[in-house]
Amino acid sequence: xxxxxxxxxxxxxTLSDYRKYFGIRRKELRRDFRKSRTGYLFIAxxxxxxxxxxxxxxxxxIFFGFTYFNVLEPPRFVGWQxxxxxxxxxxxxxxxxxxxxxxxILTGPVSYIASFLFAWLINELPGKLRAVMVVxxxxxxxxxxxxxxxxxxxxxxxxGYVNGLLMKxxxxxxxxxxxxxxxxxxxxxxxxxxxxxxxTGFLSxxxxxxxxxxxxxxxGCVDGLRNRWQELWYxxxxxxxxxxxxxxxxxxxxxxxxxxxxxxxxxxxxxxxxAHTIVSHLIDxxxxxYEMGYASAIATILFLMMILCNKAVQFLLRxxxx
Amino acid sequence: MRKFFMPRKRKRRRTLNRSLQGDAAMMIFxxxxxxxxxxxxxxxxxxxxxxxxxxxxFPPRFIVRHPTLENFKDVFRLMADSWVPFxxxxxxxxxxxxxxxxxxxxxxSLAAYAFAKHRMPFGNALFGLVVTAxxxxxxxxxxxxxxxxxxxxxLDSYFALIVPxxxxxxxxxxxKQFMEQLPDSILESARMDGASEWYIFWKMxxxxxxxxxxxxxxxxxxxxxxxxxxxxIYSEELKTLPYALSQISAGSISRAGVSAAVSVLxxxxxxxxxxxxxxxxxxxxxxxxxKE
Numbered sequence: 001x002x003x004x005x006x007x008x009x010x011x012x013x014t015l016s017d018y019r020k021y022f023g024i025r026r027k028e029l030r031r032d033f034r035k036s037r038t039g040y041l042f043i044a045x046x047x048x049x050x051x052x053x054x055x056x057x058x059x060x061x062i063f064f065g066f067t068y069f070n071v072l073e074p075p076r077f078v079g080w081q082x083x084x085x086x087x088x089x090x091x092x093x094x095x096x097x098x099x100x101x102x103x104x105i106l107t108g109p110v111s112y113i114a115s116f117l118f119a120w121l122i123n124e125l126p127g128k129l130r131a132v133m134v135v136x137x138x139x140x141x142x143x144x145x146x147x148x149x150x151x152x153x154x155x156x157x158x159x160g161y162v163n164g165l166l167m168k169x170x171x172x173x174x175x176x177x178x179x180x181x182x183x184x185x186x187x188x189x190x191x192x193x194x195x196x197x198x199x200t201g202f203l204s205x206x207x208x209x210x211x212x213x214x215x216x217x218x219x220g221c222v223d224g225l226r227n228r229w230q231e232l233w234y235x236x237x238x239x240x241x242x243x244x245x246x247x248x249x250x251x252x253x254x255x256x257x258x259x260x261x262x263x264x265x266x267x268x269x270x271x272x273x274x275a276h277t278i279v280s281h282l283i284d285x286x287x288x289x290y291e292m293g294y295a296s297a298i299a300t301i302l303f304l305m306m307i308l309c310n311k312a313v314q315f316l317l318r319x320x321x322x
Numbered sequence: 323m324r325k326f327f328m329p330r331k332r333k334r335r336r337t338l339n340r341s342l343q344g345d346a347a348m349m350i351f352x353x354x355x356x357x358x359x360x361x362x363x364x365x366x367x368x369x370x371x372x373x374x375x376x377x378x379x380f381p382p383r384f385i386v387r388h389p390t391l392e393n394f395k396d397v398f399r400l401m402a403d404s405w406v407p408f409x410x411x412x413x414x415x416x417x418x419x420x421x422x423x424x425x426x427x428x429x430x431s432l433a434a435y436a437f438a439k440h441r442m443p444f445g446n447a448l449f450g451l452v453v454t455a456x457x458x459x460x461x462x463x464x465x466x467x468x469x470x471x472x473x474x475x476x477l478d479s480y481f482a483l484i485v486p487x488x489x490x491x492x493x494x495x496x497x498k499q500f501m502e503q504l505p506d507s508i509l510e511s512a513r514m515d516g517a518s519e520w521y522i523f524w525k526m527x528x529x530x531x532x533x534x535x536x537x538x539x540x541x542x543x544x545x546x547x548x549x550x551x552x553x554x555i556y557s558e559e560l561k562t563l564p565y566a567l568s569q570i571s572a573g574s575i576s577r578a579g580v581s582a583a584v585s586v587l588x589x590x591x592x593x594x595x596x597x598x599x600x601x602x603x604x605x606x607x608x609x610x611x612x613k614e
Binding site: 040043049050052056133139159206249257 | 340351356360363365369378384430436440443458460465470486488489494523553581582585588600605
């Protein structure tokens with residue numbers, strides 16, 4: 001009996017403790033809020049727009065993914081139907097997923113490593129020359145529509161540069177349809193995408209390498225680093241981790257969203273859907289057929305793929321040098 | 323002021339762990355790759371100066387032999403023929419680019435200052451959402467954004483191009499990372515002296531993050547300069563320069579030279595902006611890392 005009463009008393013005590021704790025917490029929080037009013041005011045304009053054009057759209061997209069919606073009639077709830085259709089009835093979507101993954105795997109890691117490698121080599125150059133080389137490697141990303149020149153290089157007639165050269169040297173007799181023969185589309189497009197892929201991540205690497213403190217490397221040499229590869233692995237890469245993380249995010253996001261350049265070079269839709277990616281499918285249903293519900297389901301899948309891949313790669317990068 | 327905030331490190335030529343052969347091999351590799359990167363641009367520039375007789379010949383000729391300005395003249399001739407006065411397309415792109423870029427720099431800097439230098443409840447969570455937004459591309463939100471524009475009544479207006487660009491997460495992220503390295507002690511002593519947050523932001527923070535502005539400018543500029551806006555804009559008189567130029571190049575195969583001239587002209591402005599602000603951009607990007 002006594003012990004029970006004791007326990008009860010203890011319980012009551014803890015409960016009021018909680019109350020008191022939360023009371024204080026709430027008061028603190030309220031005070032913090034009041035103190036941060038200026039801060040929130042500074043954030044407000046940006047965050048209002050960010051909410052309108054980034055946060056709400058993601059939610060809306062997930063919601064419409066469960067509906068049939070053609071803009072003219074109000075959306076009708078259909079449950080998992082869109083997803084079931086995508087996965088089991090839409091062969092072209094599966095082709096698109098396959099192509100997206102293929103392009104992402106062929107271009108993502110290569111462009112990431114190449115960005116780093118070039119930034120690392122550029123970092124060895126003296127000032128002026130370094131600035132010139134940064135422009136040389138970054139120019140393709142700045143060049144807007146200049147990638148259309150690849151159309152001329154790989155055009156399917158004898159005037160295309162590649163065909164012309166190959167025929168001149170007698171390697172082939174008839175021109176190759178680079179951009180309409182599904183055997184050749186992928187390698188050509190991968191090349192074009194890689195060419196434009198030295199972007200924000202590359203600049204981040206250049207800057208990060210420039211900021212590495214020379215004295216750490218000198219200390220490493222005293223401790224027995226013998227060549228530039230060891231220096232790269234043991235000192236440069238670990239101290240570049242934040243930039244490597246940023247570069248990875250930019251590269252992954254870009255390589256899952258390849259579409260514009262493919263459509264401009266291989267056509268939209270492309271022969272045998274050889275250059276049809278998830279984004280192409282999304283645009284096809286969203287902007288061409290106005291099946292917004294179905295397109296939203298595609299967008300949601302794309303969203304999840306991008307986020308998951310980013311999180312996975314960040315998890316792996318955290319292990320570098322750890 | 324600048325010297326005060328960011329002391330420059332002394333430069334030192336390194337000799338450790340480097341051999342002459344190794345350096346030479348790597349430099350040769352780097353320059354060859356540089357040539358590969360420049361090759362398509364060189365071809366585009368060269369094509370822009372080719373007369374028709376050199377554009378379609380077998381075997382192909384990479385570098386123009388008899389350069390002519392004919393293609394550029396054709397661009398302007400085609401511009402003069404367009405239904406809407408061509409100046410209008412140029413105005414549309416220049417106006418949306420200027421409005422979007424300057425608005426973006428101001429709005430993102432305001433928020434970045436608060437995220438970097440104010441302690442607020444949920445501040446980290448709010449910033450975390452912005453970092454997450456870096457992880458998906460604009461295609462994901464394209465459909466809801468279209469519906470949003472429709473409901474706001476902004477379809478077929480400049481707003482549809484300008485307003486979303488103001489909220490670009492990359493700009494806020496870079497600006498916040500850069501502002502974080504401003505020393506707190508100076509802001510604190512200004513507060514002690516009774517300076518308002520507004521004053522501190524405009525008079526102390528903004529002048530010291532000039533490299534970051536230029537970086538935000540170049541990224542926002544690239545986006546807006548190349549925006550065709552074809553999803554949102556229907557009226558011919560509101561359409562942008564890239565759209566109009568893509569119509570010119572889409573003409574026919576005989577426009578190959580004109581098309582090259584167009585893309586070379588369009589490339590010049592962003593390239594000039596980048597070259598002009600490169601050292602500032604690199605300075606900003608050194609703080610761009612995502613920390614755990």
